[in-house]
Amino acid sequence: AQSVAQPEDQVNVAEGNPLTVKCTYSVSGNPYLFWYVQYPNRGLQFLLKYITGDNLVKGSYGFEAEFNKSQTSFHLKKPSALVSDSALYFCAVRDRSSGGGNKLTFGTGTQLKVEL
């Protein structure tokens, strides 16, 4: 079975400050990990993913995420937050050893609020 946890329902940060949105996962094998963002009244947009290799993954809009196998985490980060980053962020996981179909398991989401 595969699962993902986002321990924070909401994260508040001032514009210009670094931000971190936390994600931990559980899989029986090795994971593929994803971050998606949902702006108000929009569908989910892909931000970045970890497949293999370098533990630091860079994605859209200046976001990056660090894969930490020992801590089973995949935290989303950005060095300097913008008000326009305010949105709902979802972490997702797929166990590489699971069957076909590209089935993802999503976390419950973290609302990021960036204030002036």
Next chain:
Amino acid sequence: DVKVTQSSRYLVKRTGEKVFLECVQDMDHENMFWYRQDPGLGLRLIYFSYDVKMKEKGDIPEGYSVSREKKERFSLILESASTNQTSMYLCASSTPGLGFLEQYFGPGTRLTVT
């Protein structure tokens, strides 16, 4: 750009009605998915399809069925709508592969069952 469209942004139906939610993608993707999104619960997979006329149950299939007669179209059917099916419904598509390919989402349909 990949485009996934859903037939309605907002829908209001009465309890007991049969409801059809339509999803169309224009990128010739084999895989298509239906999720529901609820506050505090995230996205939960209802059904997915990896080919025409093929379907598999997701995590919460009860009360739903699906139809995929053409590759580009994936329909979600609520046979007899109930108030606990009030939710945001998201459709997604992707190409098959080794599981590391991202899914592309439609804008969502917010369904209210009264």
